[in-house]
């Protein structure tokens with residue numbers, strides 16, 4: 001049974017996740033930086049650096065949300081970044097941000113599902129996702145699509161929350177993540193479930209070596225995993 005945001009709702013994970021991000025879209029960027037004390041910005045930078053090893057020209061940012069990972073990846077000077085997401089609300093916030101920064105010729109946002117990508121095989125030099133894959137209804141399908149649309153030799157970079165394992169950081173962090181973060185998240189976002197779903201979905205997510213094993217099953221080679229900030233987040237990478 002997969003973890004979903006709204007436990008009494010009968011709809012599937014995908015539609016619940018889209019509904020949840022539509023509901024918190026206006027507060028998403030603020031809450032991200034506030035609840036992580038800005039560390040999320042550093043994590044995206046580190047992930048983009050790894051993508052830079054391939055000097056990509058055309059990038060696909062999966063689960064782009066409000067576009068922060070795509071915007072960060074512009075530091076690699078690609079010709080174009082396409083960002084896709086299932087939440088129209090998140091994309092609307094992203095579109096506004098991209099317009100304000102005059103980046104519309106570089107970043108194109110589209111409504112789309114990572115489990116059924118509307119792109120031909122072997123299209124992109126790199127596919128990337130920050131805090132997105134944990135929300136997929138079907139993780140294997142979503143990653144297989146990220147593999148399919150990559151050119152041979154292309155790189156996947158996934159940034160995702162993971163579970164810290166060392167004492168005493170693990171205990172302190174878990175207390176914050178499960179007891180304090182949901183309270184602030186709920187008050188500020190006004191969504192009943194989103195910031196309870198966050199720790200629950202991280203708990204259920206196959207992190208570390210388990211995720212690397214899934215990348216290998218999908219077909220990725222030269223897989224690597226980098227732990228960030230005591231294991232709160234991890235970067236996973238591999239080549240097609």
Ligand SMILES: C[S@@+](CC[C@H](N)C(=O)[O-])C[C@H]1O[C@@H](n2cnc3c(N)ncnc32)[C@H](O)[C@@H]1O
Pocket residue numbers: 014017018021032062063064065066067068069084085086087090112113114115129130131132135136137142
């Ligand atoms: C936590 S946000 C991450 C946004 C952005 N990547 C960032 O770094 O802040 C997760 C996003 O994943 C999107 N998402 C979840 N499942 C998806 C799917 N199957 N296809 C595309 N986007 C999806 C959600 O709508 C949401 O905008």
